[in-house]
Amino acid sequence: MSKHILENHLTIIQPEICKGCGLCIAACPQNVLKFHEKFNTKGYHYAYYVGEGCTGCNVCFYACPEPEAVAVYKKGHVFPENQEVILK
Amino acid sequence: MIKTEWTKSKAFYDEYFRNPNPDKKSTHYCPGCGHGNVHKFMAEALEDFGVIDQSIIISPVGCSVFAYYYFDTGNIQAAHGRAAAVATGIKRAHPHSIVISYQGDGDLAAIGTAELIHTANRGENITVIFINNAIYGMTGGQMAPTTLLGQKTTTSPRGRDAANEGSPIRVCELLNTLDAPVYLERVSIHDVKSRAKARMAVRKAIKNQIDGKGYSMVEVLSPCPSGWKMDPVDSLKWIEEEMMKVFPLGVLRDRSNEIQPRKIEKHYPTREEIKEQLGLNELKDKLYPQTQQQQYKNPAIKAAGFGGQGILLLGIGLAQAGMMEGYNVSWIPSYGPEMRGGTANCHVHISDKIVGSPVVSYPSILVAMNRPSLEKFEKDVIPGGVIIYDSSLIDVKPSRNDVEIMEIPATKMADELGNTRIANMVILGALVGYTAILNKNTLIDTLPYIITRQRLIEINKKAVENGFDFGANKALKGCPQN
Numbered sequence: 374m375s376k377h378i379l380e381n382h383l384t385i386i387q388p389e390i391c392k393g394c395g396l397c398i399a400a401c402p403q404n405v406l407k408f409h410e411k412f413n414t415k416g417y418h419y420a421y422y423v424g425e426g427c428t429g430c431n432v433c434f435y436a437c438p439e440p441e442a443v444a445v446y447k448k449g450h451v452f453p454e455n456q457e458v459i460l461k
Numbered sequence: 462m463i464k465t466e467w468t469k470s471k472a473f474y475d476e477y478f479r480n481p482n483p484d485k486k487s488t489h490y491c492p493g494c495g496h497g498n499v500h501k502f503m504a505e506a507l508e509d510f511g512v513i514d515q516s517i518i519i520s521p522v523g524c525s526v527f528a529y530y531y532f533d534t535g536n537i538q539a540a541h542g543r544a545a546a547v548a549t550g551i552k553r554a555h556p557h558s559i560v561i562s563y564q565g566d567g568d569l570a571a572i573g574t575a576e577l578i579h580t581a582n583r584g585e586n587i588t589v590i591f592i593n594n595a596i597y598g599m600t601g602g603q604m605a606p607t608t609l610l611g612q613k614t615t616t617s618p619r620g621r622d623a624a625n626e627g628s629p630i631r632v633c634e635l636l637n638t639l640d641a642p643v644y645l646e647r648v649s650i651h652d653v654k655s656r657a658k659a660r661m662a663v664r665k666a667i668k669n670q671i672d673g674k675g676y677s678m679v680e681v682l683s684p685c686p687s688g689w690k691m692d693p694v695d696s697l698k699w700i701e702e703e704m705m706k707v708f709p710l711g712v713l714r715d716r717s718n719e720i721q722p723r724k725i726e727k728h729y730p731t732r733e734e735i736k737e738q739l740g741l742n743e744l745k746d747k748l749y750p751q752t753q754q755q756q757y758k759n760p761a762i763k764a765a766g767f768g769g770q771g772i773l774l775l776g777i778g779l780a781q782a783g784m785m786e787g788y789n790v791s792w793i794p795s796y797g798p799e800m801r802g803g804t805a806n807c808h809v810h811i812s813d814k815i816v817g818s819p820v821v822s823y824p825s826i827l828v829a830m831n832r833p834s835l836e837k838f839e840k841d842v843i844p845g846g847v848i849i850y851d852s853s854l855i856d857v858k859p860s861r862n863d864v865e866i867m868e869i870p871a872t873k874m875a876d877e878l879g880n881t882r883i884a885n886m887v888i889l890g891a892l893v894g895y896t897a898i899l900n901k902n903t904l905i906d907t908l909p910y911i912i913t914r915q916r917l918i919e920i921n922k923k924a925v926e927n928g929f930d931f932g933a934n935k936a937l938k939g940c941p942q943n
Contacts, residue, residue, distance in 0.1 A: 390486050394493035394686070394693040400653055417492065434467040435656045438497025439487055440504065440531065441469040450465035
């Protein structure tokens with residue numbers, strides 16, 4: 374696996390950590406986060422990033438109360454070789 | 462370098478291994494709870510300032526009692542309301558650590574009000590993060606001191622009424638009347654802008670501590686969707702529309718630019734300095750050979766009488782002399798609230814073994830200086846033990862017949878020496894003279910350590926000597942058993 378340089382801003386929400394409170398969705402200025410129609414194992418409709426339109430503003434990161442549920446990466450971020458990231 | 466990623470802070474554990482829940486990746490907080498947001502602000506600040514390893518977070522009682530599940534820092538969980546007091550102790554013992562007292566409104570503004578105010582008034586160099594959600598969240602939505610007027614809770618079901626429950630307490634305004642606090646700000650986390658302000662406020666409060674500026678507190682208006690019985694998004698609106706009317710946001714005080722940073726000067730005394738301060742260098746030459754007879758070995762002594770008779774001093778004399786002879790000793794007092802006239806007793810162990818508990822429930826030597834003490838404690842003396850009592854004050858005889866009994870007219874002897882208040886020293890001397898648990902010379906050498914007024918040492922010495930002779934005489938003759 375080689376280094377990967379991010380081409381677009383990216384928000385990743387961990388479905389199993391999300392509690393479906395919706396604060397990120399309410400806060401997102403671009404309206405690119407939505408509740409998923411599926412449940413996670415805790416029984417919450419988790420939030421997810423629709424795939425395009427993120428500006429990397431990190432508002433959702435600070436809106437989310439869970440330390441690990443939301444991660445935001447700006448365009449040009451270089452992922453280290455060993456980091457596995459689901460890239461859409 | 463421009464920041465390009467916002468991920469979980471390194472101040473959090475990778476996995477919350479302390480959490481008994483099988484899910485080690487998410488917090489125990491309800492969906493939409495404001496604690497998580499504030500945790501993230503704190504963690505980010507600690508990471509950015511590079512002080513994760515020197516931080517100590519004091520968890521309160523409340524939902525955030527488990528903050529130690531999450532923060533990879535030092536953690537202490539304080540008793541309810543005492544986080545500020547614990548933080549004071551930690552900060553003073555470890556002045557270079559970054560101490561954050563994280564408290565909710567039940568902890569800080571109700572049970573912990575006294576600690577809060579005095580810690581702020583002393584201007585301790587700590588950071589206080591105060592989570593104000595206007596309700597007791599953990600216990601199921603009872604009324605808090607910060608509950609708004611008219612707000613319905615389980616303990617104010619008709620809404621809080623100022624006439625009955627008082628008005629909400631504004632903690633920041635309250636602390637703003639004190640001289641010492643350096644930084645007081647009230648923030649909220651109800652929208653994007655306010656979260657950015659809250660984040661900066663938390664950073665500033667921590668930075669102030671790092672710079673040695675002094676007491677900083679950030680009050681955060683935080684949603685409790687479960688306690689308020691609201692949707693997480695609606696609860697943010699409620700903060701904006703209801704809470705902020707009562708708790709206006711803003712910086713109430715910021716003197717961080719005027720304050721000169723405190724310097725931390727800590728002196729660690731060397732071995733020799735400690736010895737010198739404790740007077741151990743002098744003591745070294747004064748060790749006497751141990752003289753305890755088998756019969757009276759390792760005595761557990763209880764001395765009892767009226768407050769003011771010098772019972773406690775008698776015990777201190779025994780313990781001090783025992784210590785000078787190299788024994789393990791303990792001394793604890795037990796007395797009523799009166800300085801004079803109440804009852805007082807003290808427990809003393811003098812042992813060549815380690816003393817497990819300082820309490821003496823079953824004494825081998827009982828000293829009774831008044832009648833109630835004799836009657837109360839004589840039944841506890843172990844068989845074969847010794848009862849020493851002041852026969853000039855006690856007009857009854859002990860009823861036990863399986864113990865040695867020594868009566869001594871201590872008060873009368875003291876009166877003959879010129880002061881009835883040295884009866885305790887007469888008894889001290891008699892006790893040692895009779896049982897020979899300690900050396901007489903040790904006892905005499907002890908007096909300057911326990912008697913603060915120099916001019917009284919001579920008369921006390923005389924009393925001890927008289928008592929000692931009396932006791933030693935009795936021991937030679939043998940005491941009549943009842």
